[in-house]
Amino acid sequence: MPYNIENIFICLAAPFLIAALGTNAGNRKNYLFIVLGFVCCIISAYLNTFFSALYNAQDTYAVLEISPVIEETVKLLPLLFGLIVFELCPEDGGNIIFNIAVGFATFENICYLLENGTGNLFYLFVRGFSSGAMHITCAFIIGYGLRVFRRPAALRAAGIFGLLCVAITFHATFNMLMKTDGMIKQLGYAIPIVSCIILLLLKAPFRKLTASK
Amino acid sequence: MTELTDNLLQLFCIFICGGHSCIAAVRIRSYNRLLVSLFYLSFGMGLAYWVLYLILFGTSPLVFCVSELSWTASYIFLALRLYADMPKEKQKEKAVFWILPVFSLAMCIFFYTRGSYFENILMGTAMGVLGYYAVKGICLAKIRNRSEKPLIFYAALFFYAAEYILWISSYFITKNIFVNPYYLVDILILNPALILIAVAQSREEKLCRTT
Numbered sequence: 001m002p003y004n005i006e007n008i009f010i011c012l013a014a015p016f017l018i019a020a021l022g023t024n025a026g027n028r029k030n031y032l033f034i035v036l037g038f039v040c041c042i043i044s045a046y047l048n049t050f051f052s053a054l055y056n057a058q059d060t061y062a063v064l065e066i067s068p069v070i071e072e073t074v075k076l077l078p079l080l081f082g083l084i085v086f087e088l089c090p091e092d093g094g095n096i097i098f099n100i101a102v103g104f105a106t107f108e109n110i111c112y113l114l115e116n117g118t119g120n121l122f123y124l125f126v127r128g129f130s131s132g133a134m135h136i137t138c139a140f141i142i143g144y145g146l147r148v149f150r151r152p153a154a155l156r157a158a159g160i161f162g163l164l165c166v167a168i169t170f171h172a173t174f175n176m177l178m179k180t181d182g183m184i185k186q187l188g189y190a191i192p193i194v195s196c197i198i199l200l201l202l203k204a205p206f207r208k209l210t211a212s213k
Numbered sequence: 214m215t216e217l218t219d220n221l222l223q224l225f226c227i228f229i230c231g232g233h234s235c236i237a238a239v240r241i242r243s244y245n246r247l248l249v250s251l252f253y254l255s256f257g258m259g260l261a262y263w264v265l266y267l268i269l270f271g272t273s274p275l276v277f278c279v280s281e282l283s284w285t286a287s288y289i290f291l292a293l294r295l296y297a298d299m300p301k302e303k304q305k306e307k308a309v310f311w312i313l314p315v316f317s318l319a320m321c322i323f324f325y326t327r328g329s330y331f332e333n334i335l336m337g338t339a340m341g342v343l344g345y346y347a348v349k350g351i352c353l354a355k356i357r358n359r360s361e362k363p364l365i366f367y368a369a370l371f372f373y374a375a376e377y378i379l380w381i382s383s384y385f386i387t388k389n390i391f392v393n394p395y396y397l398v399d400i401l402i403l404n405p406a407l408i409l410i411a412v413a414q415s416r417e418e419k420l421c422r423t424t
Contacts, residue, residue: 165286
């Protein structure tokens with residue numbers, strides 16, 4: 001079914017933007033960064049189309065080798081802007097990247113629903129959780145990195161770039177497993193959720209480790 | 214089949230070393246250990262992507278190599294690990310520190326004839342920085358007459374050499390047979406280099422605890 005992502009964006013972003021006007025500063029930031037996640041998703045869609053045409057990549061190769069690089073990089077750009085211009089602390093940076101990831105995953109899921117329909121509830125349930133968990137895991141990776149690599153600026157830049165590369169590889173591996181069938185695909189659905197749980201369990205030890213640094 | 218066997222063996226090595234590093238990082242709350250764990254994690258993820266691609270599609274990546282980004286990240290994390298052991302006061306720069314970055318630059322230009330500019334620049338820069346800190350760490354330890362050898366710097370230097378030997382060997386012979394120097398170097402030099410990094414890190418922590 002053909003659809004127009006700009007129109008979907010306006011429809012989705014409007015309630016968030018109106019709510020942002022009438023709420024306190026903390027919530028306002030969250031709403032705005034979720035909307036920024038929607039914007040990142042649209043920009044990624046444009047860039048994916050452009051680079052796929054540039055490299056003459058077929059559908060599968062574009063999904064495996066181009067879109068993970070573009071999507072993760074675009075998601076990181078608002079955070080980089082905040083870190084450079086506003087010198088955000090790691091906690092604020094972590095919140096921003098999470099909100100952007102949530103907005104991105106929501107918008108991507110809506111586009112997926114419009115394209116593939118809403119018939120199979122079980123499949124959508126599994127797909128929604130796993131692709132959502134994949135974006136959240138990538139946000140976790142960057143969010144943890146902000147705590148590890150604090151000062152000096154060069155070390156922080158190198159560390160964040162390294163973690164961006166790790167997030168890209170994770171995303172690409174997930175996309176690759178989604179392109180298969182049967183048992184491997186089911187394993188692919190489980191990987192982001194399991195990774196998310198492991199990272200959540202590691203949160204407390206990790207906090208102690210970075211605090212002892 | 215040969216490439217797959219070689220890669221699976223390497224993945225096993227990385228899994229053991231990475232798992233050990235990760236557990237040690239959580240147990241002893243060591244920042245240096247965390248960086249070594251990140252090194253193994255990113256190297257392993259790059260390799261896992263490559264192996265999965267080979268298994269599922271029967272070929273290596275065609276448009277853009279995501280694995281190379283992950284491997285570049287692993288060199289960055291190893292360089293950051295070496296940087297963590299650098300003395301914080303300002304040191305006088307010596308020409309010898311720049312030997313490996315210059316070598317990396319020369320190799321980067323050489324590899325331009327095959328492969329993409331972007332990937333060559335990324336990997337060349339990361340390897341240059343890694344080589345710089347490895348040589349600097351060894352030289353500074355010698356100047357300061359440290360009684361114990363800075364093993365992690367030697368291990369990083371060995372890894373640096375192993376990677377370049379591997380890339381050079383793959384440049385000239387591309388036949389997919391077991392006696393191809395690429396596979397021999399990968400199994401007999403790069404795998405020990407990967408293990409040596411974990412061993413050197415463990416040894417440094419042991420020395421830190423005893424002194």
